[in-house]
């Protein structure tokens with residue numbers, strides 16, 4: 604079988620594994636054994652010690668095992684946040700960030716290698732777009748990280764490199780695999796998906812009535828400013844976006860989160876806070892304020908603490924729940940896409 608037509612091991616369904624076992628003359632209990640290894644993050648057949656050598660060889664011939672690798676790791680000296688850098692079988696690079704909270708470990712995974720959305724404040728956008736990840740490659744980030752650090756991960760946030768709703772079908776498959784009670788068995792409420800605001804996909808997502816948490820990267824309270832920061836705002840107006848969010852909350856009964864990165868003297872003014880509170884009035888929501896990281900070449904400056912606090916207080920005075928997201932891993936460039944970009948530049952420099 605040529606490599607391009609081979610499936611990545613974590614994209615195999617239990618039915619496919621079972622069929623493969625039977626087609627190749629292996630007993631069906633072997634499918635369960637392989638699934639168990641995969642669900643525990645072991646993606647190298649050489650480590651599947653209860654599988655006969657001949658079967659491991661056949662698995663390697665027919666599917667892609669072990670070719671997704673952790674090639675680098677950075678650990679924050681400030682708070683222990685870890686960034687893992689993965690090399691995909693086709694040479695693309697993605698990153699994953701693992702953070703420790705009082706409630707346990709949380710992982711922020713990538714949904715694409717790069718991103719097409721072009722947000723002006725984002726390092727991922729600057730590094731261009733490679734491709735969307737398969738569901739298995741998203742699952743692998745969680746399982747391989749767990750295996751690597753030897754500790755269970757409690758919550759998953761799909762908020763790393765890429766726009767998850769631009770990879771909708773694979774995202775849904777990822778959620779299904781993570782939820783599977785006979786497999787990884789992570790509750791939907793432990794998973795958060797963050798979108799920059801692809802309105803038609805928010806509507807589709809609403810119809811599914813999943814228990815997964817939804818977060819919207821808003822970052823501006825009006826169309827003009829939002830278009831400056833996020834090209835997606837030219838396709839969908841802020842009122843269309845908020846209408847879709849209201850519909851989501853009404854139909855699912857779930858609270859929605861808005862991510863709002865503060866850039867100094869850009870979107871952190873009192874007028875912006877006022878506008879934002881009017882926009883979100885009466886909506887069951889929470890605003891996560893982020894004092895955004897600067898990165899080389901970024902046109903924006905980090906918002907100073909005094910302005911961050913004033914913004915939060917202005918929202919709260921209007922009855923909008925808002926918290927400042929604790930910054931983690933600032934010394935290892937933990938924000939979205941920063942490391943991928945520097946790795947790409949490093950690789951380009953080596954050519």
Ligand code: SF4
Pocket residue numbers: 718719720721722725726727728763764765766799939
């Ligand atoms: S902020 Fe998110 S949606 Fe925007 S370019 Fe970066 S990864 Fe893509």
